[in-house]
Every structure is written in structure tokens, then in C-alpha cells.
Amino acid sequence: xxxxxxxxxxxxxxxxxxxxxxxxxxxxxxxxxxxxxxxxxxxxxxxxxxxxxxxxxxxxxxxxxxxxxxxxxxxxxxxxxxxxxxxxxxxxxxxxxxxxxxxxxxxxxxxx
Amino acid sequence: xxxxxxxxxxxxxxxxxxxxxxxxxxxxxxxxxxxxxxxxxxxxxxxxxxxxxxxxxxxxxxxxxxxxxxxxxxxxxxxxxxxxxxxxxxxxxxxxxxxxxxxxxxxxxxxxxx
Numbered sequence: 001x002x003x004x005x006x007x008x009x010x011x012x013x014x015x016x017x018x019x020x021x022x023x024x025x026x027x028x029x030x031x032x033x034x035x036x037x038x039x040x041x042x043x044x045x046x047x048x049x050x051x052x053x054x055x056x057x058x059x060x061x062x063x064x065x066x067x068x069x070x071x072x073x074x075x076x077x078x079x080x081x082x083x084x085x086x087x088x089x090x091x092x093x094x095x096x097x098x099x100x101x102x103x104x105x106x107x108x109x110x111x112x
Numbered sequence: 113x114x115x116x117x118x119x120x121x122x123x124x125x126x127x128x129x130x131x132x133x134x135x136x137x138x139x140x141x142x143x144x145x146x147x148x149x150x151x152x153x154x155x156x157x158x159x160x161x162x163x164x165x166x167x168x169x170x171x172x173x174x175x176x177x178x179x180x181x182x183x184x185x186x187x188x189x190x191x192x193x194x195x196x197x198x199x200x201x202x203x204x205x206x207x208x209x210x211x212x213x214x215x216x217x218x219x220x221x222x223x224x225x226x
Contacts, residue, residue, distance in 0.1 A: 032212040043219040044155075044204065051212060089154065097211030098143045102155045 002027040006090045006103035013110050021075040021106045023090035031092040033073040038087045080110045114207050118218035125225050132191045133221045135205030140185035142209045149202040161188040195225045
């Protein structure tokens with residue numbers, strides 16, 4: 001079935017550093033791709049999404065581009081803040097097209 | 113986006129007992145799902161709650177252990193039956209309306225089995 005693999009954490013960065021969290025996928029058909037974020041003590045929130053090849057999702061300074069040729073959807077941010085400390089999950093729609101399959105999550109800690 | 117309310121938000125239960133988790137959505141939705149997030153792990157789909165019919169379970173999950181109800185398009189329950197400490201997890205309700213679009217999540221129910 002459709003699946004994602006994302007880089008292991010934890011990732012520790014200083015404030016204003018550049019962030020990349022790698023995510024690659026395996027899928028049949030044309031899934032949609034997502035990044036979700038889970039802040040400490042909170043629920044899962046959609047960060048950004050892309051529904052077809054070459055789409056770029058963006059939100060709160062984060063970006064990710066749906067790359068069909070490399071089957072990737074890497075998350076990037078040019079300058080991280082302490083408030084970005086959270087766990088980030090890459091996800092894609094399952095073979096059914098409705099439920100989501102998630103990566104293992106990458107914990108990010110941004111220090112002042 | 114839909115507003116999803118889950119109850120209870122957390123509970124501590126004795127082994128051998130059962131807990132029913134409720135999920136209420138503020139609008140009618142096509143699809144409702146239940147996920148489990150074990151400590152420090154990712155989310156795993158338990159089942160799709162089907163309105164008016166039996167839930168569709170993923171491999172490794174069975175109805176006797178995780179009975180699910182969905183009486184209408186805005187409400188679902190998940191019961192964790194005959195609990196053991198291994199069932200200690202966060203259980204999340206999720207909803208979606210169309211294929212290949214995002215899902216929205218409730219705040220989750222943090223279950224500890226002692």
C-alpha cells in the first residue's frame with residue numbers, strides 16, 4: 001500500500017536556522033501529500049498539502065513541493081523559530097483515497 | 113474545516129475493563145476514521161467507521177477488541193474492550209469528505225491502562 005518514509009529525529013536547530021525534513025513516498029496512482037504538525041500537548045493540525053505533481057504547499061513560512069520524479073515531499077523553512085518546536089508528520093492518502101498513512105514523525109526542537 | 117470534539121480527553125482505566133470514546137463533528141461528514149498513536153510513535157489507522165453498517169478494520173485490528181458505531185453522519189464511538197497496558201495510547205478521531213483531500217483530527221483521547 002501507499003507509504004511514506006521520513007527522516008528520523010530528533011532534530012535540534014538554533015533559532016533562525018534553515019530547516020529541511022525529508023519525506024519520500026511509495027504509491028500507486030496519484031496520492032495527495034500532506035504535512036501535519038503536533039505541538040506539545042495539542043492535537044494534530046494540517047500544516048500544508050499538495051494534491052498533484054509540482055504543486056507547492058505553503059503555510060506559516062513552511063513549504064513543500066510534490067516531486068513525482070524523486071517521489072519526495074520535503075518540508076523546508078528558511079528561518080525557524082522557537083515556536084516551531086513540534087513533531088512533524090508526513091502523510092499521503094491511502095490506496096482507498098480517503099484515509100491517510102503517516103510517517104513516523106520527526107521531532108524538532110528549536111533553541112534560542 | 114470541521115470542528116471535532118472527542119470525549120473523554122483522557123482516562124486512566126483498570127485492565128480488563130472497557131472504555132468508549134465519543135467523537136462528535138459539527139457538520140455532516142462523509143468519512144470518519146479512528147487512529148491509534150502509541151507513545152512516541154506515528155498514527156496507525158484502526159478502522160473506517162461506516163454510517164449504517166459495520167466498520168472496516170485494518171489488518172491487525174478486530175471488531176471484538178475495537179467495536180465501532182456510527183449511527184449518523186456526525187457521530188461515532190470507539191470502544192476499547194478488555195483493556196491491557198498495551199492499549200495505553202492516544203486514540204484519535206478523524207474526518208474527511210472527499211477522496212485525496214486532507215483529514216481533520218480531534219484532540220485525541222489519552223488512555224492509560226493500569
